[in-house]
Structures are given as structure tokens and as C-alpha cells.
Amino acid sequence: MAEAWGTRVWLGEVRDWVAESLSGVCVDELGEVVSYSIQPWSTVWTVECGGSRYWLKANRRTRRQEGVVQAAVAGLAPEYVDVPVAVEPERGWILTRDGGQVLWTTLANLRRVEIDSLASLVADYARLQRRTVGCRWLLASAGVREASALVPDVAARAQASHLVSLPADDPRRITEEQYGRVLSALPALRQVGKILAAGPVPPALDQGDLWPGNIFCPVGTCGYRFFDFADAVWGHPFGSLVMLVVECVFRWEVPQPEDAVDLRDDRIREVFDSYLRQWTDLASIEELRELAGYALRTASLNCAAAWLRNLGDATADDLARYGRMPWAWLEDVTKPVLI
Secondary structure: OOOOOOOHHHHHHHHHHHHHHOOOOOOOOOOOOEEEEEOOOEEEEEEEEOOEEEEEEEEOHHHOOHHHHHHHHHHHOOOOOOOOOEEEHHHOEEEEEOOOOEHHHHOOOOHHHHHHHHHHHHHHHHHHHHHHOOOHHHHHHHOOEEOHHHOHHHHHHHHHHHHHOOOOOOOOOOOHHHHHHHHHHHHHHHHHHHHHHHOOOOOEEEOOOOOHHHEEOOOOOOOOEEOOOOOOEEEOHHHHHHHHHHHHHHHOOOOOOOOOEEOOOHHHHHHHHHHHHHHOOOOOHHHHHHHHHHHHHHHHHHHHHHHHHHOOOOOHHHHHHHOOHHHHHHHHHHOOEEO
């Protein structure tokens, strides 16, 4: 049974845990535990102590590994990920220090500033990812799942079969026509999977939700810092950019055809190349662009899988609101990605 977030009992337990976690850091009395966000899959609260703000996040059962994962990634790349103040894995709690301004709130409206900001952050993110190369078992022991996109045709068939078999009144259910579209894409996905597996870019951490709302802005000489590892997976690193692609297409109103994902816009190319240049010791920028197109197509499977997990304990109201999200992502595997 899901925890009753926000009840008096729950808040009392949270407050006691935060006070104990900060006992060696802050001698002042804790402020009120204040609600910041409540979603079907997680809730976020803030608390003040000694003039500093701390963030408390609680996850549902399928995401309880987040704090352990963040601690493990911070151990590999402390310049880019903050070490949690405390973690309670059994309840999915993670306590972190305030990291300053989030990129989402500071992006300027000027085109040039936006491109420079996004290009700079993806370069830092690539450096973070390269710190994780070869650390599969360390991250797996922390709770990082293997990406659905590692075997894309198998994952696509399994997801589509699950969605088409749901009851007719379930908002997640897809039609037979939609199911057939996924089946028709399986040969192409099988070939894409083979190309990525045989390619020169090794597997690495995929943070799972890379968008400006999960990135702290640089402070002083520090670069961008990344958080929210609840949906992190181990797979092809280039697939990590899928959420940022959505952000760019929406923000810059890039027209999209019905049968493909077209990312050949000059602004998107500039952001992508800033990321890919961090990998050019492995292949030419042209080859990396081609691989990025394949990785982004299959990355939609990771997003669909995350939504399926997040909605596993959802209420009828939550399903009514978010139930179409698994198909919204799965549909994209039927379309080639043009870069």
C-alpha cells in the first residue's frame, strides 16, 4: 500500500529523520517541512535549517533506488553530481542540499543565450557520462536498470503486447492498428540495435530525464550539476538526449513531419555537436551523428518503460491524466530520427 504522503504521521516521521540526518550539520531548530510537488510517483518537500534549504524527496516503490544511485554517481563524478546528505532506501527517501538555480528558471528568451546554455550543459553531461564508462556493475549494484533500448525489438514487442492487452477502459491501452505499427517497425529496430551494439561508443549511464528542470546552473568555477536519477538506466549514452530533444523541438517550434523525427534544425545541430565532440576520440563527428539518430529512436523505449513503472500503482484519476504517456513514447520507435 502506498505511503500517505503529507499526513501528520508521515510528516512527523520525515521531520524526525531529517533532524537526525542533519544533527552533525545543523544545530539550529528545523523549520517547517513544506510541500513543493506531489506526483503519483514521487513527492518533494523543503525544509530550512540554519539559514540553509534542504530538499526531501520520497519515491514510490519502483523508484526507491534513486538516493543510492545518486550517491554512486556522485562518487564517480563529484563535480557534476552532489552527494546526498542522507538516504533511506527502504522508504525511497533522499535528502539533499539546495543546489541553487535550476536551469529551467534561468534560461533567457534570447535565442543565442539558449543555444549556448544548452550546448554547454550537454558537454558537461557527456563528461559525466564518460566517468561512468566501465562501471556497469557498480551502478547495477546501486539499482540502475539495464535500458530497454539495449534490445530494442524485443522491448518494443513486449511493451506493445502489454499495452494492447489492457482492458478497453484503461487509458494506457493501444489499438490493434497501433500495435501493428510497432510490429512493422521491429525489423528496423533489430538492425538499429545491432548497429549500436557493434559501434565504437561503449554503454554508460543514461540519467533518464535530462531536461532543464533537472539541472543546476554553474556556480563559480563549477559546471552544471545533474539530479533526479530515479529513471536512470545503463545503455547507449546518446539516448540520454531524448528529453532535451523534445525540449528543443517544443521551445524552438521546429516543424515535424508525420513519419519521422526531424532534428536537422541548425540550432539543434549546434547543441548536438557540442555533446558529440566529447566522444570524437572514438569516431568521427559524422559517424557519431548517425549513431545518435539510432540511439534516439530506441531511447523512446526507455521513456515508455519509465512511464509504465511510474503508473504501476496509479489511481484512476492519475491514469486518466497520464495514461497516454507510454504510447506517446512507444510510438516514436516507429519513426526514423533524422540528424
